Amino acid sequence: MDRRCAVVGVAESEFGTVPNKTAFQLQVDAATAALEDSGLQRDDIDGLFSCGGPMMYPLELGEYLGISPRYIDSTQVGGSTWELFVQHAVAALQVGQIEVALLVYGSTAKSDLKRGVRFGDMPPAGRGPGQFENVHGPTLISKYAMAAMRHMHEFGTTSEQLARVSVDTRYNASLNPLATYRDLITVEDVLDSRMIADPLHLLDCCIRSDGGGAVILTTEERARSCRKRPVWVLGTAGAQSHLSMSQWPDFTDLVARRSAAEALAKAGVGINDIDVFELYDSFTITVLLTLEALGLCGRGESGAFVSDGKLRVGGSLPTNTDGGGLSCNQPGMRGLFLLIEAARQLRGEAGERQVQPRPELALCNGTGGYLSSCGTVVLGVD
Numbered sequence: 319m320d321r322r323c324a325v326v327g328v329a330e331s332e333f334g335t336v337p338n339k340t341a342f343q344l345q346v347d348a349a350t351a352a353l354e355d356s357g358l359q360r361d362d363i364d365g366l367f368s369c370g371g372p373m374m375y376p377l378e379l380g381e382y383l384g385i386s387p388r389y390i391d392s393t394q395v396g397g398s399t400w401e402l403f404v405q406h407a408v409a410a411l412q413v414g415q416i417e418v419a420l421l422v423y424g425s426t427a428k429s430d431l432k433r434g435v436r437f438g439d440m441p442p443a444g445r446g447p448g449q450f451e452n453v454h455g456p457t458l459i460s461k462y463a464m465a466a467m468r469h470m471h472e473f474g475t476t477s478e479q480l481a482r483v484s485v486d487t488r489y490n491a492s493l494n495p496l497a498t499y500r501d502l503i504t505v506e507d508v509l510d511s512r513m514i515a516d517p518l519h520l521l522d523c524c525i526r527s528d529g530g531g532a533v534i535l536t537t538e539e540r541a542r543s544c545r546k547r548p549v550w551v552l553g554t555a556g557a558q559s560h561l562s563m564s565q566w567p568d569f570t571d572l573v574a575r576r577s578a579a580e581a582l583a584k585a586g587v588g589i590n591d592i593d594v595f596e597l598y599d600s601f602t603i604t605v606l607l608t609l610e611a612l613g614l615c616g617r618g619e620s621g622a623f624v625s626d627g628k629l630r631v632g633g634s635l636p637t638n639t640d641g642g643g644l645s646c647n648q649p650g651m652r653g654l655f656l657l658i659e660a661a662r663q664l665r666g667e668a669g670e671r672q673v674q675p676r677p678e679l680a681l682c683n684g685t686g687g688y689l690s691s692c693g694t695v696v697l698g699v700d
Contacts (some may be wrong), residue, residue, distance in 0.1 A: 321412040323542040324548035325697065326534050327356025328658040333529025334498050335649045337429045340383045343372070344424035344530030347498060349383060350590060352532035357537070358418060360385060363534075365416035367403040368423060369394035370651060379422075389416045391471075396686025397598045400653035401693025405554035407535050417537060421657075425649035426529030431526065432622030444524060444620075447562035459523065460597040461563055461688040463515035466603035468569040473618030475606070477517050479625060481508035483602040484521045484644050491641025493671035498525055499645045522602040524643035531643065531654040533661070549661045552679075553585030553696040560690050571616070574611035574683050574692040581694040589613050592696075593677030594663050595635065596656035598685040599642040605629075608683055609694075612649070638675045653684030657695065664699045 329351030333635050339347075345368070351439040352361060353680035366380050366387040376390040393399055400421060407419035467476045485505055491497035503521065511520035541548040555572035557580075560566040582589060589612055597608045614635065615623040629637040640646045641660040647655060660680035662668045682695045 320345050323408045323411045323535055323551050324538065325551065325657065325661045326536050326541050326544040326546060326548060327352040327353050327358065328533050328661045330532070330655070330658060331497075331530035333527050333649065335428050336426065336528040337432070337555060341424040341426050341530070342379065344377065344426070345422045345526065346383060348424065348532035349420060349422050350531040352420070353536050355546060356535065358536070362418045363387060363388040363420045365407060365410055365419035365422045367391045367407055367419060369399055370423060370425060370695050372628050375466050394403035395558070395691040397600060397651050397653045398684035398686035398691045398693040399651055400657060401554070401684040401695045402556045404535070404551060404657065405556055405693065408551050408554060410600070411535065411537050417540060419535045420532060421535070421654060422530070422532040423551070423649070423651060425651075426528045427650045428526045428528045438699045447565050451562055451564060456563070457515070458688065459518060460515045461474070462565065462601045462603055463518045463644050465569045465607065465689055466517050466601070469603065469606065469618070472570060474619070475618070475621035477509055477519070479604040479621030480517070480522055480606065481505040481519075482537055482624050483605045483629065484508050485636050486624070486633070487599060487642045487644045488625055489607040490628050490639050490671060491645035494640050494646060497641040497646040498515065498527055499641070507558045518601055518603070524648040524687070525645065527647045527649055529647050529649040531632045531658055533654060546697060547665050549664050549697050549699055551695065552587070552698045553581035553583070555584065555694045556691070561687060563688060566689070570607065572607040572611040572685070572689055572692060574694060576686065577692045577694040578606070578612045578683060583695050585696040585698070587679060587696065592679050592681045594635040594639060594660065594673050594680045596639070596680065596682045597637055598639055598653060598656065598683060599644050600643045600685065602644070604685055604689065605637070607689065608685065611681065612681070631671050631673060639671050639673060649687070653686070653693065656682040656684060660697050664697060
């Protein structure tokens with residue numbers, strides 16, 4: 319990557335249950351805090367990257383933020399969107415189309431439940447291959463459950479091994495004062511929680527929260543004069559496989575295998591060089607499939623791989639150090655929060671959950687849709 323680009327500002331809005339604010343207000347809060355973190359000003363922003371709303375959403379959001387960007391992007395492929403936005407923003411920064419990119423997201427997903435708005439429901443019919451699936455009423459969760467059941471069938475993965483992901487992620491959350499859930503849980507607690515879609519229990523599933531987040535990227539020249547230590551974008555890549563489950567050739571093979579290989583190659587590092595991992599954890603099976611796709615363990619080996627607590631802060635493979643979507647926050651498309659936590663870890667700002675010794679390389683992998691799309695970003699510090 320010829321012209322280096324860096325993350326120079328990160329922030330969240332208030333998250334959890336925030337019934338008195340709109341998604342736009344949460345995004346303003348997050349963007350304002352990220353600008354303060356970077357030392358840049360609102361008028362410096364000339365690239366806006368966001369999604370999640372109706373048609374012409376980035377125009378409406380830009381107007382609400384009080385900016386007139388030269389470049390906008392509203393790609394929307396679920397949780398992997400924000401890692402793909404980094405890829406797109408870096409491309410625009412490298413060729414001089416923009417100088418400062420704002421990635422911002424906000425949602426009132428939890429408060430919407432009380433208003434009768436449901437997130438993730440499938441329409442009764444669809445076009446193309448979807449029309450043969452959606453009439454049977456599959457939910458978002460049931461599609462992940464099918465992948466989990468297939469992994470169990472092919473490789474002998476157990477519910478206890480899936481639960482281990484939740485247990486270790488909750489341990490990490492216990493070290494984060496902002497996490498929604500901080501009380502420690504056991505494997506038995508996960509298995510005793512009610513079944514949502516066999517084999518996924520309630521505690522195998524991400525939480526639902528309100529909240530917003532923002533990430534600011536800029537060029538190397540401008541990054542050097544920003545307030546915080548630059549976190550360099552070393553490699554980015556994306557990959558997509560399907561939307562309809564019937565079009566996914568293998569329910570146990572995540573396309574992060576492709577995106578991660580490309581991002582690591584661009585960064586010039588190997589997977590074993592990475593110090594901290596921020597992986598999309600919509601469900602426990604998402605983490606297991608991602609670990610295999612990254613090459614951290616072999617196909618079908620992830621269940622046994624996570625059984626010794628290595629995903630905890632202090633373990634050999636610290637992962638989702640803020641508590642992830644399983645325990646910290648999940649406003650709907652959580653990929654942006656992976657970048658925020660990775661930057662904090664690399665800057666040494668993670669407090670009690672700080673990985674020691676301080677990491678120099680982090681990998682973020684977002685997963686969107688129904689295990690459909692993956693974006694991988696490798697970050698590092700000098």
